[in-house]
Amino acid sequence: MTTTLEILKSKPNQEVISVRPHDTVYEAIKTMCEKNIGAVLVMEGPAVVGIFSERDYARKIVLQERASKSTAVNLVMTPNVMFVGPRQTAEECMALMTQNRLRHLPVMEDGKLVGMISIGDLVKHIISDQQFLIEQLEHYIAGHPVSPA
DSSP states (O other): OOBHHHHHHHOSOOOOOEEOTTSBHHHHHHHHHHHTOSEEEEEETTEEEEEEEHHHHIIIIITTTOOTTTSBGGGTSBOSOOOBOTTOBHHHHHHHHHHHTOSEEEEEETTEEEEEEEHHHHHHHHHHHHHHHHHHHHHHHHTOOOOOO
């Protein structure tokens, strides 16, 4: 079973993008656009104080007719951030994301942020694991020796 730490290590870019609580929503959206990501962590020093996503923008800025250039991120972020540890499996993370309708999970170890995984990261690894299993089963059925993983 693939762990969150293994997923993080396999990501080409492991940088976690964040903004500060008093940055404007416009600055956060601009950063998300530049980095081609759907969410940023809101951090006060090393502490995660929230997460701001495209969903937050749509629901709390656009639909409430707020101005993104004058609204601070901390007024519209999601303050209660769910997170996982580095040894949790991809399947556990997928279940947590599905049950709670999340697309991003920070990975914390001993109270410190070590990375962030997205639903896309999880799907990529689950598909890779399934393809490997299918190949192994095909070799077994065909009578070829199966090489260890």
